[in-house]
Amino acid sequence: MxxxxxxxxxxxxxxxxxxxxxxxxxxxxxxxxxxxxxxEHPHYRKQARDNAIMQQPIAPERGLITDRNGVLLAGNRQHWRALFLMTKAPDAQATIARVVNLITLSPDEQARIAAILAGKPRYMPVVLKNDLDWREMARLEVHAATLPGVIIDRGFSRLYPLGPDTAHVVGYVVRPDAVKVQADPILALPGMRVGGSGIELAHNAALQGEPGVVETEVDARGSVVRVLDRDRSRPGETVSLTLDAILQRAAVAGLRGRVGAVVLLDARNGAVLAMASAPSFDPSWFDQGVPDAVWSRWMNNSERPLTNRATQGLFAPGSSFKPTVALAALRCGAITAETRFFCPGHLKIGNRMFYCWLRSGHGWMDAVSALQQSCDVFYYHVAMRTGIDRMAEMGARLSLTGAPKLDFPDLAAGFLPSHEWARRHRITWTEGDTAVEGIGQGYTLFTPLDLATMIARIATGRAIAPHLVRAIGDKIIKRPASKTLGLDGPHLATVRQGLDEVVNTPLGTSWAARLRLPGIRMAGKTGTAQVINENAAMEAANYNDARLPWKYRPNALFVGYAPVDVPRFAVAVVIEHGTLLEPVKVARDVFTVALGQDLRADQFTQRS
The missing domain is CATH 1.20.5 (Single alpha-helices involved in coiled-coils or other helix-helix interfaces)
Incomplete structure (x- = not known):
């Protein structure tokens, strides 16, 4: 129990x-x-959702660039593209091999993709191919089940409607390099581009925009089943330039077949209306990558088509600098409007003979007639009386020295020597050096943009400053009115009279290429500048420039403004190794188009 x-x-x-x-x-x-x-439901719900839902950031559409009238200078063309997300493919190499069998990939594209696959896995999609045609899209869609991580998406290519005509000023876009991507991972997005030159580079931040997100459903293999949602990206802002497409094309037409540059300013406010450089290039190549053959052709071209001569080309100004010398001399009292020097065709300074372009001599010259006929001997005398430092001071006042404050990248700085500069560089400065600077030779170098600003300031007597951007988005950029240069009216009147007679009197060096519009005149100054060092024997023999090989012939320049009495436009033209009247004719033709537009738009008139 x-x-x-x-x-x-x-x-x-x-x-x-x-x-x-x-x-x-x-x-x-x-x-x-x-x-x-x-x-822990929210955590595991998110994991489950992540296994079925893929969030993919998408690049924004780049902002537009237009001229002052809304003409498109840089835009976007929509296309379809194949993307690949490496993290969604168990065997990336096998997936790419299948893609290669379905669509055509160039050797360059295959090499680029192979380089990406050889690196670390990427969480950003990789572009397999842009510009898919309908047949390629259909093949990828039919075989989607065997292509994990492959996505068909919309993309954009940069479009430049005027092509080479605006390439130097508008610029181009390029793929961001590793340094930029490391600083801003968003730049790794497929289709992201950054400005490489011109306005594209200067205003890249405004043009770039902000990325969005597209949400897609994927199956167990990582293949996209459908698009669930799209958080749209914010497109970049439109950048409106002061450029006028019609005037730009007129400037380009004037340079056709020549090497050189044209800069046309609104003389009233400094707006850049045309900026052309020749030869040029097709900027659309840079969007997808310049082929080796094209790049080699550019690099081996002695005429340097990628160089923007308007803002980067430094040229000796020759006689186009004489108006600045005249103003410096009048301002410091070295001469008056009535001062005369005799030109026998040469002037001995020290133990060297300096020659005038007219070896027979011009006779007695004053400030106006010396500009009209471009007498070198007169300006040898004037330069020595004035001195290099006062010429440099006037050059700075007319915005010839230093880089201009323009909303544009890679601006070359104009240069005028001084005694202090010569001392720093251990150069023994002589009167002969000063005399040579007086006719725009020697060490003096300016860009066409510098020269256009100079002549605009002389034409108006105001501190005109060039600018290229009119508005960003809806915001018009307001600029202060130009201040006076503080130059005496009679001094400016003397120089302007000389510039008027250069073009509009039979003895003037530009008479044969004068403006042919009824009742409207242009004024200006020609210039030729040697590109080789002439020795005493060559000068004494009065050698013929035209018989030299093309690359050794002088550059030809012209600076001018129109109309004479009420200046509206200012221009600088440089033709490398050109003849005296070539740049004058280009300026005349550009003025003819500009004044024709102005007459129609504003009913502009002027006394003859």
Whole structure:
């Protein structure tokens, strides 16, 4: 009896222990299920969603660039492209191999993709191919189940409607390099481009925009099933330039077949209306990468088509610098409007003979007639009386020295020497050096943009400063009115009279290429500048420039403004190794188009 009670007691305890253990285990399971289904539900829901949903950032559409009238200078062309997300493909190499069998990839594209696959896995999609045609899209869609991570998406290519005509000023876009991507990972997005030159570079921040996100559903293989949602990106802002497409084309037409540059300014406020450089290039090549053959052709071209001569080309100004010298001399009292020097065709300074371009001589010259006929001997005298430092001061006043404050990249700085500069460089400065600077030779170098600004300031007497951007987005950029240069009216009147007679009198060096519009005149100054060092024997022999090889012939320049009485436009033209009247004719033709537009738009008139 006692034994039976004992056994029942042991059984009861075992049952209780077993029941307690089961209760504990069940309680733990319930607790864990509660944790999973209630407390940790958001976490696991997100993981499950991430396994089925893929969020892919998308590049914004780049902003537009237009001229002052809304003409498109840089835009975007929509296309379809194949992207590849490496993290969604168990075997990236096998997937790419299947893609290569379905669509045509150039050797360059295959090499680029192979280089990407050889690196670390990328979480940003990789562009397999841009500009898919319908047949290629259909093949990829049909085989989507065997192409995990491959996505067909919309992209954009940069479009330049005027092509080479605006390449130097508008610029181009390029793929961001590794340094830029490291600083801003958003730049790794497929289709992202950054400005490489011109306005594209100067205003890249405004043009770039902000990325968006597209949400897609993927299956177990990583293949896209459908697009669920799209958070649209914010396109870049439109940058409106002061450029006028019609005037730009007129400037380009004037340079056709020549090497040189044209800069046309609104003389009233400094707005750049045309900026052309020749030869030029097709900027659309840079968007997808310049082929080796094209790049080699550019690099081996001695005429340097990628160089913007308007803002980067530094040229000796020759006689186009003489108006600045005249103003410096009048301002410091070295001469008056009535001062005369005799030109026998040469002038001996020290032990060297300096020649005038007219070896027979001009006779007696004053400030006006010396500009009209571009007498070198007169300006040798004037330069020595004035001194290099006063000429440099006037050059700075007319914005010839230093880089201009223009909203544009890679601006070359104009240069005028001074005694202090010569001392720093251990140059023994002589009167002969000063005389040569007086006719725009020697160390003096300016860009066509510098020269256009100079002549605009002389034409108006105001501190005209060039600018290229009219508005960004809806914001018109307001610029302060130009201040006066502080130059005496009679001094400016003397120089302007000389510039008028250069073009509009039979003895003037530009008479044969004068403006032919009724009642409207242009004024200006020609210039020729040697590109080789002439020795005394060559000068004494009065050698013929035209018989030299083309690359050794002088550059030809012209600076001018129109109309004479109420200046509206200012221009600088440089033709490398050109003849005297070539740049004058280019300026005349550009003025003819500009004044024709102005007459129609503003009913502009002027006394003859």
């Amino acid at each position: 006692a034994r039976g009670k004992t056994e029942r007691g042991v059984f009861t305890r075992r049952v209780l222990l077993l029941g307690g253990a089961e209760t504990l285990i069940f309680g733990a399971l319930v607790g864990r299920l509660y944790d999973l289904q209630v407390i």
